[in-house]
Amino acid sequence: MFFRDVVGQERIKARLIHSVRDQRVPHAMLFLGPEGHGGLPLAIAFARYLNCSNRTDSDACGHCPSCLKISKLVHPDLHFVFPVVKVGSKDVVSDMRLPAWREAVLKNPYLTSEQWMECIGAENKQGGIFKEESEKIISKLLVKSFESEYKVMIVWMAEKLNVPTANKLLKIFEEPPEKTLFILIASASEQMLPTILSRMQIFLVPQIEEDAMREEIIRRNNVSPEMAGRIVKMSAGDFSAALAYLSEGSADTEFYDYFVRWMRLCWSVRSVNKSRQMSSMLELIRLIEKLSSLGRERIKQFLSYSIGLIRENLLLHCGKEELVRLDSREQEFSSKFSAYIHQDNVFQIIEELSLAYEHIESNGNEKIVMTDLVLRLIRLIK
Ligand SMILES: [Zn+2]
Structure with a gap:
C-alpha cells in the first residue's frame, strides 16, 4: 500500500506528508471514518512513507529494505492490533491471527x-x-526498534478496545516511548472512551471524492462510465461498498428498483x-422485509441513495435541469416523479430519511426503523 494506492483522500495524504517533512509527526493519531473511506490503507501507506529510506515528496520508494518488508506486512517495527x-x-x-490478517x-x-x-x-x-x-502492546513497544526510525502500532477498529484494555493503555498513549507512533482507526468515536x-x-x-472513486472503479473493472457513475452514487464515498457492488454485479438495478417500487x-x-x-399494503410489507434484510451498511447506503435522488428531484422540480446528475433511467422516472417533490414536503422527507439513517447507524432494529420510515413517507409523498 502506497499513498498512490489509497483512493482519493488527497487532503489527508498531504497533511500526513507535511507532518513528516516538517518533522512534526503526532505520536498518537486517530483516523476516524467508516471503514470504506480508507483509514486502514492510509495508515499503512503512512507507516511505509515514514520509514522509507528513500522517500520522495509524494510517496515511498518501494525498493528500500523497509518498503520491501512493508509490502508483505512483515516489517518488525510495524505492529497491528x-x-x-x-x-x-x-x-x-x-498476533495469533497475524497470518490471516496479513x-x-x-x-x-x-x-x-x-x-x-x-x-x-x-x-x-x-x-x-x-x-x-x-x-x-506495552511489551512490544518497550523493546528498541529493530531497524527503522519509527515503531508504528496500528490499532484497527479501536472502538473494540474494551474498557480495561483501554485504561491500561492510557499512559502509553500519552507518553509513548521515543519514536513510537500509534495510529488508531475507528468508525464510531462515540463508542470510545473520552x-x-x-x-x-x-x-x-471523509467520503472519498467522487472523481477519484469513478477513476479507480473504471481502472479496476473496465465498466462503462455510466455504470461507474451509478456505483459511485450508490456507495456514497465508501470504497468497500463500491467493491461489494462490483463483485455482486448488483449496482445495475438494486437501489433504483427499490426506490421506484x-x-x-x-x-x-x-x-x-x-x-x-x-x-x-401487502407489497409494501414485502418491500419492508426486503429492505430490512439488506444488512446495516447496505440499508445506510440505500438511504443515502434515496436522499440523493430526492434532492435531484427537487432540483428538477425547480427547473434547475443543468445542475441535475441522474442517469438515463433515473431521469425518465424523475421526469414525472419530480412533480411530487416540492418545498412543502422535501424537508420533511429528507429529515425522515436522515433520521432513519441515524437510527440504523446507532444499532436501531432494522425492521422497526424501516417500517416506520416506509409508512411515514406514504403521508408525505403527494
Ligand atoms: Zn522505501
Missing part, C-alpha cells in the same frame, strides 16, 4: 469488519480487543379501490 474472538475461555491476542489486508486493504469476522470464522461471536492485548479520544490527534476521514406503492396504497389498496 485488531479484533479477535475468544475461543472457549482462552484469551486471544492479535492475507486479508494484502488481498483487500478496504477490508470491512464483517469480512474480517468471516475470515476468522467468528460466525455470531463478537470480536474484541481484550485485556491481554494491552500487555502485549480519555482515549482526548489523547489523540484526530484525522476525520417504494414510491409507486406510496401512491397505490392510498387508492380508493379497496382491493388495490390491500394488495399494495
Whole structure:
C-alpha cells in the first residue's frame, strides 16, 4: 500500500506528508471514518512513507529494505492490533491471527469488519480487543526498534478496545516511548472512551471524492462510465461498498428498483379501490422485509441513495435541469416523479430519511426503523 494506492483522500495524504517533512509527526493519531473511506490503507501507506529510506515528496520508494518488508506486512517495527474472538475461555491476542490478517489486508486493504469476522470464522461471536492485548502492546513497544526510525502500532477498529484494555493503555498513549507512533482507526468515536479520544490527534476521514472513486472503479473493472457513475452514487464515498457492488454485479438495478417500487406503492396504497389498496399494503410489507434484510451498511447506503435522488428531484422540480446528475433511467422516472417533490414536503422527507439513517447507524432494529420510515413517507409523498 502506497499513498498512490489509497483512493482519493488527497487532503489527508498531504497533511500526513507535511507532518513528516516538517518533522512534526503526532505520536498518537486517530483516523476516524467508516471503514470504506480508507483509514486502514492510509495508515499503512503512512507507516511505509515514514520509514522509507528513500522517500520522495509524494510517496515511498518501494525498493528500500523497509518498503520491501512493508509490502508483505512483515516489517518488525510495524505492529497491528485488531479484533479477535475468544475461543472457549482462552484469551486471544492479535498476533495469533497475524497470518490471516496479513492475507486479508494484502488481498483487500478496504477490508470491512464483517469480512474480517468471516475470515476468522467468528460466525455470531463478537470480536474484541481484550485485556491481554494491552500487555502485549506495552511489551512490544518497550523493546528498541529493530531497524527503522519509527515503531508504528496500528490499532484497527479501536472502538473494540474494551474498557480495561483501554485504561491500561492510557499512559502509553500519552507518553509513548521515543519514536513510537500509534495510529488508531475507528468508525464510531462515540463508542470510545473520552480519555482515549482526548489523547489523540484526530484525522476525520471523509467520503472519498467522487472523481477519484469513478477513476479507480473504471481502472479496476473496465465498466462503462455510466455504470461507474451509478456505483459511485450508490456507495456514497465508501470504497468497500463500491467493491461489494462490483463483485455482486448488483449496482445495475438494486437501489433504483427499490426506490421506484417504494414510491409507486406510496401512491397505490392510498387508492380508493379497496382491493388495490390491500394488495399494495401487502407489497409494501414485502418491500419492508426486503429492505430490512439488506444488512446495516447496505440499508445506510440505500438511504443515502434515496436522499440523493430526492434532492435531484427537487432540483428538477425547480427547473434547475443543468445542475441535475441522474442517469438515463433515473431521469425518465424523475421526469414525472419530480412533480411530487416540492418545498412543502422535501424537508420533511429528507429529515425522515436522515433520521432513519441515524437510527440504523446507532444499532436501531432494522425492521422497526424501516417500517416506520416506509409508512411515514406514504403521508408525505403527494
Ligand atoms: Zn522505501
